[in-house]
Amino acid sequence: MHHKVVIIGSGPAAHTAAIYLSRAELSPVLYEGMLANGIAAGGQLTTTTDVENYPGFPKGIGGQELMDEMRAQSERFGTKIISETIERVDLSSRPFKLWQEYEEEPITASAVIIATGAKWDQCVRGVRRGGAHIQKKPLVVIGGGDSAAEEAMFLAKYGSEVTVLVRRDALRASKTMAKRLLAHPKVKVRFNTVATEVTGEEKTSGLMTGLRVKNPKTGQEEHLEANGLFYAVGHDPATKMFEGVIEMDEEKYILTKPGTSYTNIEGVFAAGDVQDKRYRQAITSAGSGCIAALEAEKFLAEQENEEVTGGIEGESEARKPKENGEAPEYRSNPLL
Ligand code: FAD
Secondary structure, X not given: OEEEEEEXXXXXXXXXXXXXXXXXXXXXXXXXXXXXXXXXXXXXXXXXXXEOOOOOOOOOEEHHHHHHHHHHHHHHOOOEEEOOOEEEEEOOOOOEEEEXXXXXXXXXXXXXXXXXXXXXXXXXXXXXXXXXXXXXXXEEEEOOOHHHXXXXXXXXXXXXXXXXXXXXXXXXXXXXXXXXXXXOOOEEEEOOOEEEEEEEOOOOOOOEEEEEEEOOOOOOEEEEEOOEEEEOOOEEEOOHHHOOOOOEOOOOOEOOOOOOOEOOEOOXXXXXXXXXXXXXXXHHHXXXXXXXXXXXXXXXXXXXXXXXXXXXXXXXXXXXXXXXOOOOOOOEOOOX
């Protein structure tokens, strides 16, 4: 089956792209995944309680509820949502081929938007609880890199104190960041410390009250008082099936041309956390989903125009089938 545009993923980036493309009457098909990458359809926000920084919800909104609303909005304008995972792709020529899990025959698409997101390594037993309850409360950040340092100093504005747990005996963060972190009056850095279990109130939606930690060298355990836990370690983009296919950085984030969703493959766009290791927010993901949709729409219009007119000057040769009937060659995005 051929589709004009297929979206892989189901977080804010995927659904924003779907809303724009369905409103543009491009009949997008969205593969939301069946526990793809270990996350339920709807993405990372389905694993949290209150989202308080997404505009339009002054009282906050549950992560699952926000994603249910986005899904309903995608469907309202005609997005076809398929609750399956895409497990393999062939993006070497157009139309692109995508294989759904357990299916032998691929579907094809003229354009693909990759919005497969990312996942934080869940290294502690228990749930992450916090949200509105972190004001003037003791907080813990796990990680020793720049992200952990940034997160800790940011959280210090809100919490009574922030403890940073570092597994090794040194910070990985850049010298400047490490210096600032260690000098911060509200931040305490504990080296050789890993978290083992979150403790909390024994009731539904109970709050986090503490954290059990351990020194991996000596095995000594301790209990810390904490009302919020933040991971700044192991943010892994869901890009395994694109390895060797699409250009990525050394941490396996898809490379996009700055300020756009263009990957190195013309007709393949990337949005959300899968290409963003810096901001990693629902709103930035949604914004990049919008960009991907508008760029995919433009790309499809150009394709259609070429079919009607026989090609856009200067671009047509590479896209036309070869004389021997073979598919056109893979060509890098001319804008890169
Ligand atoms: P994700 O949300 O990562 O979703 C991607 C989806 O694609 C997943 O459901 C996955 O299963 C699916 N998928 C992956 N591979 C495939 C495949 N091959 N086929 C089909 N489907 C696939 N941000 C905020 O702005 N505010 C907050 O308060 C906030 N709180 C957070 C709390 C927690 C605990 C976490 C983990 C994150 C939080 N974030 C928050 C960050 C925010 O959730 C992410 O930045 C955002 O969800 C990223 O969106 P995304 O569209 O890139 O995809």
